[in-house]
Amino acid sequence: KAGVTQTPRYLIKTRGQQVTLSCSPISGHRSVSWYQQTPGQGLQFLFEYFSETQRNKGNFPGRFSGRQFSNSRSEMNVSTLELGDSALYLCASSLEPGGLVKTQYFGPGTRLLVL
């Protein structure tokens, strides 16, 4: 069974641009979560999608948004990029959102560098 895939793996953008990252979950998984990882803040929860609906959102500005498609693939978008958005963006999939048993499977991440 294929794991979680994320594209692109590396990305370089300049301030003010926007970026779209993609995540394909493990087949059969319907929940996709996004995280931002930086050396200073560690791993922070961005949002979680289940059945095309955003179930929960972390404390990030509105420039960060996402969506999920009917095949469970998810995209996240960051508009008006800032230097501080440089980070490793990780996507994780699970069978169901939250709750008692939620083993999350992570993708390799997309490393974004904002110049």
Place this chain on the structure above:
Amino acid sequence: KQEVTQIPAALSVPEGENLVLNCSFTDSAIYNLQWFRQDPGKGLTSLLLIQSSQREQTSGRLNASLDKSSGRSTLYIAASQPGDSATYLCAVDTGGFKTIFGAGTRLFVKA
């Protein structure tokens, strides 16, 4: 607000040593706690998941325990190997269905 703390931040041990990584959390109302491993520049690999009703989980040389009342979890690694060198993160699933991660413990096992 749930906060997750991991101690120590970094650890260097000789090969073959048994070691314990610590994780503490401030709010005992959790659904589960998960330990992950992260290799440099890569994603996370789930090691063990402990449900809120469980006390411990074991997988090979790894054993994780959970004490909700004291807000603590430990990851025990037996007979450490150089291949165990990585960053170990613990994460709790809160009642708000958010996953909160600790900052991690960087482990280096010397051959």
